[in-house]
Amino acid sequence: xxxxxxxxxxxxxxxxxxxxxxxxxxxxxxxxxxxxxxxxxxxxxxxxxxxxxxxxxxxxxxxxxxxxxxxxxxxxxxxxxxxxxxxxxxxxxxxxxxxxxxxxxxxxxxxxxxxxxxxxxxxxxxxxxxxxxxxxxxxxxxxxxxxxxxxxxxxxxxxxxxxxxxxxxxxxxxxxxxxxxxxxxxxxxxxxxxxxxxxxxxxxxxxxxxxxxxxx
Amino acid sequence: xxxxxxxxxxxxxxxxxxxxxxxxxxxxxxxxxxxxxxxxxxxxxxxxxxxxxxxxxxxxxxxxxxxxxxxxxxxxxxxxxxxxxxxxxxxxxxxxxxxxxxxxxxxxxxxxxxxxxxxxxxxxxxxxxxxxxxxxxxxxxxxxxxxxxxxxxxxxxxxxxxxxxxxxxxxxxxxxxxxxxxxxxxxxxxxxxxxxxxxxxxxxxxxxxxxxxxxxxxxxxxxxxxxxxxxxxxxxxxxxxx
Ligand SMILES: Nc1ncnc2c1ncn2[C@@H]1O[C@H](COP(=O)(O)OP(=O)(O)OP(=O)(O)O)[C@@H](O)[C@H]1O
Ligand SMILES: [Mg+2]
Numbered sequence: 001x002x003x004x005x006x007x008x009x010x011x012x013x014x015x016x017x018x019x020x021x022x023x024x025x026x027x028x029x030x031x032x033x034x035x036x037x038x039x040x041x042x043x044x045x046x047x048x049x050x051x052x053x054x055x056x057x058x059x060x061x062x063x064x065x066x067x068x069x070x071x072x073x074x075x076x077x078x079x080x081x082x083x084x085x086x087x088x089x090x091x092x093x094x095x096x097x098x099x100x101x102x103x104x105x106x107x108x109x110x111x112x113x114x115x116x117x118x119x120x121x122x123x124x125x126x127x128x129x130x131x132x133x134x135x136x137x138x139x140x141x142x143x144x145x146x147x148x149x150x151x152x153x154x155x156x157x158x159x160x161x162x163x164x165x166x167x168x169x170x171x172x173x174x175x176x177x178x179x180x181x182x183x184x185x186x187x188x189x190x191x192x193x194x195x196x197x198x199x200x201x202x203x204x205x206x207x208x209x210x211x212x213x214x215x216x
Numbered sequence: 217x218x219x220x221x222x223x224x225x226x227x228x229x230x231x232x233x234x235x236x237x238x239x240x241x242x243x244x245x246x247x248x249x250x251x252x253x254x255x256x257x258x259x260x261x262x263x264x265x266x267x268x269x270x271x272x273x274x275x276x277x278x279x280x281x282x283x284x285x286x287x288x289x290x291x292x293x294x295x296x297x298x299x300x301x302x303x304x305x306x307x308x309x310x311x312x313x314x315x316x317x318x319x320x321x322x323x324x325x326x327x328x329x330x331x332x333x334x335x336x337x338x339x340x341x342x343x344x345x346x347x348x349x350x351x352x353x354x355x356x357x358x359x360x361x362x363x364x365x366x367x368x369x370x371x372x373x374x375x376x377x378x379x380x381x382x383x384x385x386x387x388x389x390x391x392x393x394x395x396x397x398x399x400x401x402x403x404x405x406x407x408x409x410x411x412x413x414x415x416x417x418x419x420x421x422x423x424x425x426x427x428x429x430x431x432x433x434x435x436x437x438x439x440x441x442x443x444x445x446x447x448x449x450x451x452x453x454x455x456x457x458x
Pocket of ligand 2: 256257258377378
């Protein structure tokens with residue numbers, strides 16, 4: 001084991017670059033998939049003729065595909081039909097597609113968990129369907145959704161490492177390059193990588209706990 | 217004011233309401249009783265279109281409830297509803313529970329809506345609970361908030377679906393008192409309840425339902441003393457003896 005060699009300044013900088021890209025890709029994907037997930041989840045919940053069915057089919061299809069396949073498809077198959085994306089954009093696109101579908105399902109079941117009686121109470125007082133959704137159902141459902149949404153974000157952050165297969169220079173990718181040079185680097189590099197993933201994800205779960213307890 | 221004209225309703229193949237004919241006048245207090253599953257809730261819920269009728273005609277203030285041209289939200293603001301399980305909004309304070317519909321539907325300002333809300337909270341006897349959350353209230357208090365929430369829309373009609381059935385016995389009285397006061401002020405009320413004391417004191421009419429039909433109706437005193445239908449007699453003896 002060569003700790004000093006493994007954790008040289010150059011290596012740490014290189015790891016930091018990878019880590020920054022991981023955070024960047026994860027962050028953009030989180031924001032996009034959060035928005036899309038809420039829209040799709042709500043559309044599916046709302047039972048709009050035809051539209052809800054279409055959304056259901058899309059969401060279910062994506063949810064049942066391995067993320068790796070989606071990454072491959074976007075990076076390697078789309079260029080065949082003339083859509084060539086850089087590894088970063090392809091990674092963001094793939095993660096967004098996949099996580100949107102996961103979040104849509106979380107949103108839908110969150111909305112479904114609100115007692116129908118409350119909806120009837122609101123509707124019977126003259127509120128429209130949309131008003132009921134926005135001011136009665138959504139706020140309560142969002143609170144219940146915080147834990148599953150955050151754990152989905154944590155998996156998203158971890159899943160960015162799957163983008164090594166399209167040579168996205170993210171955290172895991174750069175770590176691999178370093179320990180590939182020298183077998184003695186493996187353990188120290190792994191420890192650092194594990195530690196960094198842990199720190200970020202742990203912070204996320206702390207935030208989630210704060211949000212939950214504040215609303216309880 | 218409310219008129220059922222040979223109304224039928226099916227849930228799939230199941231015939232829940234059978235040829236309902238009923239007219240309820242302004243200011244009348246009507247109590248609906250009958251065995252479980254006889255269609256009481258369903259009939260009540262048709263009035264504000266929480267359920268849609270299959271055929272016949274149902275009008276409220278001469279407006280056809282199930283007509284496509286009827287603005288259902290317009291109709292509903294005139295009909296308050298109180299449920300067995302209260303259904304207060306748990307994420308809103310008592311005051312917000314009451315002001316939501318007046319602000320969103322009647323476009324009242326916040327100040328105005330809160331003034332109205334406090335007035336009705338006073339009226340149902342819990343002005344000090346304005347800033348509490350529903351989970352901090354007893355069942356009886358929650359139901360009184362639900363009544364205040366309905367009244368804040370200044371409806372002409374109030375519907376009650378077993379408003380005291382989910383309450384502990386010692387809280388039933390406080391809710392019934394509010395409802396009695398309302399009845400005496402001339403509110404048009406349709407109340408599904410087995411509370412005989414309430415019916416005797418303020419109801420103008422009792423309606424007995426069984427298997428989706430209105431089997432018998434009459435003044436409370438006559439009905440309780442001398443029900444004509446065998447099934448009504450059986451039903452009364454059951455609720456009296458437990
Ligand atoms: N949404 C529904 N779909 C199918 N059947 C229903 C539905 N709602 C009610 N029913 C059935 O219709 C019948 C009448 O129900 P309803 O709730 O009106 O009875 P009720 O007289 O209010 O009874 P309870 O005293 O138990 O409240 C019951 O047999 C019930 O199972
Ligand atoms: Mg009922």
